[in-house]
Amino acid sequence: MGKLRNTEIDVIHGNADEVLADLQNELGVNEVLLGDAISDKYLKDWSGKRGTMPLALLLPRSTDEVSKALAVCHSHQWPVVPQGGLTGLAGGAVPSESAVVISLERMCGVEEVDSASATITLLAGTPLQAAQEAAQEAGFFFALDLGARGSCQVGGNIATNAGGNRVIRYGMARDLVLGLEVVLADGTVLPMLNKMVKNNAGPDLKGLFIGTEGTMGIITRAVLRLHAEVTGANTALIALPDFDAVVKLLRYAQKRLSGLVSAYEVMWADYYQSATTVDGIRAPLVADYPVYVLMDMQSAEPEENTERFYAVLEHAMEEGWMLDAAIAKSHSDAEDFWALRDSVAEMLNSYAPTINFDVSFPISKIGECVERLRRVMVDEFPDIHAMYFGHVGDGNLHIVVGPLPDDNQQTERALEDAFYEVTRDLGGSVSAEHGIGTHKKPYLAHSRNKAEIDLIKRMKQALDSQGILNPGKIID
Amino acid sequence: MGKLRNTEIDVIHGNADEVLADLQNELGVNEVLLGDAISDKYLKDWSGKRGTMPLALLLPRSTDEVSKALAVCHSHQWPVVPQGGLTGLAGGAVPSESAVVISLERMCGVEEVDSASATITLLAGTPLQAAQEAAQEAGFFFALDLGARGSCQVGGNIATNAGGNRVIRYGMARDLVLGLEVVLADGTVLPMLNKMVKNNAGPDLKGLFIGTEGTMGIITRAVLRLHAEVTGANTALIALPDFDAVVKLLRYAQKRLSGLVSAYEVMWADYYQSATTVDGIRAPLVADYPVYVLMDMQSAEPEENTERFYAVLEHAMEEGWMLDAAIAKSHSDAEDFWALRDSVAEMLNSYAPTINFDVSFPISKIGECVERLRRVMVDEFPDIHAMYFGHVGDGNLHIVVGPLPDDNQQTERALEDAFYEVTRDLGGSVSAEHGIGTHKKPYLAHSRNKAEIDLIKRMKQALDSQGILNPGKIID
Numbered sequence: 001m002g003k004l005r006n007t008e009i010d011v012i013h014g015n016a017d018e019v020l021a022d023l024q025n026e027l028g029v030n031e032v033l034l035g036d037a038i039s040d041k042y043l044k045d046w047s048g049k050r051g052t053m054p055l056a057l058l059l060p061r062s063t064d065e066v067s068k069a070l071a072v073c074h075s076h077q078w079p080v081v082p083q084g085g086l087t088g089l090a091g092g093a094v095p096s097e098s099a100v101v102i103s104l105e106r107m108c109g110v111e112e113v114d115s116a117s118a119t120i121t122l123l124a125g126t127p128l129q130a131a132q133e134a135a136q137e138a139g140f141f142f143a144l145d146l147g148a149r150g151s152c153q154v155g156g157n158i159a160t161n162a163g164g165n166r167v168i169r170y171g172m173a174r175d176l177v178l179g180l181e182v183v184l185a186d187g188t189v190l191p192m193l194n195k196m197v198k199n200n201a202g203p204d205l206k207g208l209f210i211g212t213e214g215t216m217g218i219i220t221r222a223v224l225r226l227h228a229e230v231t232g233a234n235t236a237l238i239a240l241p242d243f244d245a246v247v248k249l250l251r252y253a254q255k256r257l258s259g260l261v262s263a264y265e266v267m268w269a270d271y272y273q274s275a276t277t278v279d280g281i282r283a284p285l286v287a288d289y290p291v292y293v294l295m296d297m298q299s300a301e302p303e304e305n306t307e308r309f310y311a312v313l314e315h316a317m318e319e320g321w322m323l324d325a326a327i328a329k330s331h332s333d334a335e336d337f338w339a340l341r342d343s344v345a346e347m348l349n350s351y352a353p354t355i356n357f358d359v360s361f362p363i364s365k366i367g368e369c370v371e372r373l374r375r376v377m378v379d380e381f382p383d384i385h386a387m388y389f390g391h392v393g394d395g396n397l398h399i400v401v402g403p404l405p406d407d408n409q410q411t412e413r414a415l416e417d418a419f420y421e422v423t424r425d426l427g428g429s430v431s432a433e434h435g436i437g438t439h440k441k442p443y444l445a446h447s448r449n450k451a452e453i454d455l456i457k458r459m460k461q462a463l464d465s466q467g468i469l470n471p472g473k474i475i476d
Numbered sequence: 477m478g479k480l481r482n483t484e485i486d487v488i489h490g491n492a493d494e495v496l497a498d499l500q501n502e503l504g505v506n507e508v509l510l511g512d513a514i515s516d517k518y519l520k521d522w523s524g525k526r527g528t529m530p531l532a533l534l535l536p537r538s539t540d541e542v543s544k545a546l547a548v549c550h551s552h553q554w555p556v557v558p559q560g561g562l563t564g565l566a567g568g569a570v571p572s573e574s575a576v577v578i579s580l581e582r583m584c585g586v587e588e589v590d591s592a593s594a595t596i597t598l599l600a601g602t603p604l605q606a607a608q609e610a611a612q613e614a615g616f617f618f619a620l621d622l623g624a625r626g627s628c629q630v631g632g633n634i635a636t637n638a639g640g641n642r643v644i645r646y647g648m649a650r651d652l653v654l655g656l657e658v659v660l661a662d663g664t665v666l667p668m669l670n671k672m673v674k675n676n677a678g679p680d681l682k683g684l685f686i687g688t689e690g691t692m693g694i695i696t697r698a699v700l701r702l703h704a705e706v707t708g709a710n711t712a713l714i715a716l717p718d719f720d721a722v723v724k725l726l727r728y729a730q731k732r733l734s735g736l737v738s739a740y741e742v743m744w745a746d747y748y749q750s751a752t753t754v755d756g757i758r759a760p761l762v763a764d765y766p767v768y769v770l771m772d773m774q775s776a777e778p779e780e781n782t783e784r785f786y787a788v789l790e791h792a793m794e795e796g797w798m799l800d801a802a803i804a805k806s807h808s809d810a811e812d813f814w815a816l817r818d819s820v821a822e823m824l825n826s827y828a829p830t831i832n833f834d835v836s837f838p839i840s841k842i843g844e845c846v847e848r849l850r851r852v853m854v855d856e857f858p859d860i861h862a863m864y865f866g867h868v869g870d871g872n873l874h875i876v877v878g879p880l881p882d883d884n885q886q887t888e889r890a891l892e893d894a895f896y897e898v899t900r901d902l903g904g905s906v907s908a909e910h911g912i913g914t915h916k917k918p919y920l921a922h923s924r925n926k927a928e929i930d931l932i933k934r935m936k937q938a939l940d941s942q943g944i945l946n947p948g949k950i951i952d
Contacts, residue, residue, distance in 0.1 A: 114838060114839075114840050115727065115840075116723045116727075116838075116839045116840035117838040117839040117840045117841075117871070118727070118730075118839070119838070139727075139731070160676070161676050161680075163674050163676075167673060167674060168673075171651075171673070172673070172674065174680070175647075175651065184927075184931075188927050188930075189927065190927050190928060190931065191925065191927075192928060194905070195838035195839075195871070195903070196836040196837065196838060196870070196871040196872075196904070196905055196908070197643060197644075197647070197648070197836075197870040197871055198639050198643060198648065198836045198867070198870045198871055198872045198905070198908040198909050199836055199905040199907075199908065199923075200636070200637050200639075200687055200905070200907045200908060200909055200910065200911045200912070201905045201906050201907045201912060201916075201920060201923035201924060202912055202920055202923075202924055202928075202929075202932055202950055202951070203684075203687060203688045203692075203932055203935065203950070204637075204650070204683060204686070204687055205928055205931055205932070205935075207680060207683035207684075208679075208683075208931075208935075210680070211676055211679060211680055212679045216679075227730075227735060228727075228730040228731040228733075228734060228735045229731050230734065247592045251591065251592075251594070251615075251704075254594075254703075254704040255615070255704040255705050255776050256776055256777075257704075257776075258704060258706065258736055258774075258775040258776055258777075259703060259704045259736075260734055260736075298734075299734040300731050300732055300733075300734055301732075301734075301784070304784065308777070308780065360672040360673075360674045360675055361672065362590060362592075362593040362595070362671035362672060363590075363592050363593040363594070363671075364590050364591075364592035364593045365593075391674070394672070394673040394674045395593070395671070395672040395673055395674055396672075396673075396674045427671070428672070429670070429672055429674070429675040429676070429677045430677050431675075431676045431677045432672070432674040432675065432676060433674050433676055434676065435676045436676070436677060436678055440677075444677060444678055447675075447677035447678075448677060448678055449667065451660075451664050451665065451666050451667075452666060452668060452678075452681055453678075454664075455660075455666065455681055455684075455939075456678055456679050456681070458938045458939070459679065459681075459684075459935075459938060461938065462934045462935060462937065462938035463931075463934070474678055474679070475678070
């Protein structure tokens with residue numbers, strides 16, 4: 001194949017045949033998959049973005065194999081793309097041209113639940129749902145949860161600092177990680193499998209690999225915190241007059257319920273109206289209120305908490321923050337409420353093709369943000385529908401915009417430009433939980449200034465001087 | 477003064493007179509304190525460790541002044557020691573020879589409490605207690621708390637990733653930081669004053685400055701999370717048969733109380749017996765039980781929680797985990813229980829000179845650890861007393877050992893060698909919350925391997941290529 005000059009980064013000058021020969025020599029001929037042996041699934045993520053054919057696909061079974069593979073690629077300055085469950089939405093794990101893809105899928109399994117320490121130790125390729133189930137079997141709760149739970153891998157969740165439904169109470173993936181085993185670009189293994197909540201023996205190195213999307217090292221094992229088991233939830237769907245009331249209710253509920261609010265999902269009227277037209281979706285409240293909140297409070301004894309949960313709603317009614325509410329009387333009721341929030345998939349079909357924003361703001365700015373974005377839509381995109389919702393307890397706003405006209409991505413780009421301009425102006429983030437990958441790279445500078453981006457480059461240089469790890473992702 | 481060859485690091489080759497002239501030029505002659513104008517308080521921390529006389533002391537009033545000072549020192553390759561409230565116990569802020577000391581004490585004050593976003597923004601030199609009070613005035617709870625609250629500064633708390641009394645529920649300082657403004661070694665200002673819980677727009681850069689003890693940059697401002705206000709606590713002092721029961725009660729209480737346990741302080745009999753002999757200390761339980769736990773559960777409505785708190789203790793009695801308990805009937809009772817835990821200061825006097833360990837372990841290993849350390853004491857130091865206690869809910873064990881013989885630190889070194897050997901063998905950390913500074917530098921390799929220490933050095937090189945920031949701290 002001869003010399004390759006990679007189009008995305010220009011530091012790659014290795015020889016493909018030599019790379020393959022060395023990989024086969026280190027790992028075994030059958031362990032280096034080529035050409036037709038590489039299934040199409042490794043070429044794309046859930047955003048639909050397709051990459052290009054990799055030079056080879058590796059499915060290592062051990063940290064040692066990951067280390068050997070990286071040492072080979074490092075010695076040849078050859079690009080490597082690490083992959084988890086490929087459920088990302090930012091293109092972060094999609095193969096770049098002629099890269100060696102390392103999928104962690106065979107490094108799968110829970111190695112230990114330490115009940116005394118409340119920790120779980122697992123291989124990076126373990127599906128999130130398997131981790132949740134292992135925790136539950138041991139009488140604990142593994143707090144990370146997101147729609148892709150059956151397909152995504154915990155290593156990928158950590159590499160992308162996944163968020164999801166329970167961040168308001170338990171934090172992001174970052175907040176659950178106690179220890180990591182990581183392989184650096186040159187093959188060096190960092191066995192940092194710490195189990196302690198308190199450990200100030202020098203800098204926190206694991207943070208270098210959390211949320212850096214595989215650009216600083218490959219995560220092969222993790223130790224994660226387990227939380228106390230919850231057995232159910234008190235759940236209500238609440239109609240409110242405006243965003244100011246949304247914030248007041250949030251702060252009051254957090255105080256009255258001692259921080260036990262486990263979800264605080266906001267749906268503006270445009271979202272709620274669309275959601276309730278989806279087949280099979282019940283509308284527990286009429287659709288003409290300005291804004292709706294789905295609030296729940298998980299605990300070990302939901303029945304014991306019913307009275308205080310009601311007291312919050314009564315107070316909200318007295319204060320005028322709440323216009324109406326439906327309280328779940330059963331698990332089935334709660335599922336109906338959640339179906340409203342989870343009907344996004346159907347809405348994406350109804351309004352296809354869509355563009356889906358995942359931004360975050362200081363909570364104090366979200367009301368203003370939605371108003372400004374609505375004006376943008378009315379003024380500049382009057383024929384396109386926008387639906388606002390999100391995990392507002394964490395500052396995270398999602399917006400589905402569609403259907404887009406068939407104009408060769410021109411409208412998509414114009415919408416992104418307009419929305420991210422508002423994001424920048426209000427001190428928000430262009431990516432709340434999905435990461436940067438390749439899709440949001442053009443807008444990274446809206447949320448990070450030059451000094452920060454320079455520092456990211458310095459870190460990258462320090463950890464991966466050859467630039468082989470996931471080149472072209474996050475930064476150029 | 478001419479050329480200086482620093483004894484701790486050998487990269488400093490600047491000219492002291494030029495450094496002073498440039499600092500005076502940039503900041504003003506009166507802003508560069510010299511000789512007798514430098515109070516003795518800047519020479520030592522709470523460990524009692526004394527440093528050497530600095531070249532100059534700076535008390536900047538703004539980020540811009542910090543930036544100018546660092547730019548000067550960087551250009552001359554001159555060492556800089558950042559200082560907060562100087563309450564550290566590891567020597568991390570003690571001046572090294574001829575360094576320029578930058579104290580943040582004048583950069584003091586809460587700039588904003590954003591009630592909607594539940595954040596507080598403050599200058600780094602703000603005392604912890606002032607932050608707590610500002611949060612309380614706004615109807616929130618600032619969860620970081622430690623004995624030095626009146627003297628320590630929030631910037632120092634962040635730079636050392638402080639722990640303290642409430643980590644079991646709210647995490648370390650790291651877990652409370654949303655945003656930082658930091659000045660890099662060369663004077664570059666990073667204005668990363670993020671307010672969002674969710675922000676995945678590229679790598680988390682603030683983590684580079686949390687717990688790195690001023691070796692990577694100087695923190696000048698911070699945005700921190702506020703939690704829901706608590707108005708009181710349910711508190712009990714509990715006697716247990718063994719460490720196994722301590723763990724079982726912890727896990728049960730966390731589940732039954734939905735993770736609301738706010739303190740779980742363990743005192744072994746040797747500690748409890750000594751504490752109850754301190755003048756003015758009441759002994760709510762007799763002193764011949766093997767181990768004691770002080771457990772509390774903070775909330776907005778403590779009275780409402782009394783029944784479930786009792787239910788935990790009743791279950792513990794039935795299961796045989798609890799031998800006896802005293803339950804606080806009033807705030808005064810609770811204060812009496814906490815006085816037992818806080819009597820450490822008096823015990824340090826009674827057993828002076830002492831050596832005080834701050835180590836952490838996987839919770840599953842703590843029982844074994846205490847047994848091994850006790851054998852070490854009996855076999856090798858039969859005439860010295862050791863008292864075991866700690867924030868065991870976080871894996872953090874404190875041990876006061878004394879009185880030490882007057883043998884020129886020989887016994888101290890022998891004790892450290894023996895205790896840290898056990899720490900290493902059981903996968904523990906030589907510093908749970910106090911940091912490494914200079915005191916624990918000889919033992920860093922007991923908790924971090926060569927690849928990790930190499931990576932710390934690479935990070936240091938990337939962020940501070942001249943090695944001017946707090947040289948000789950954490951690593952050489």
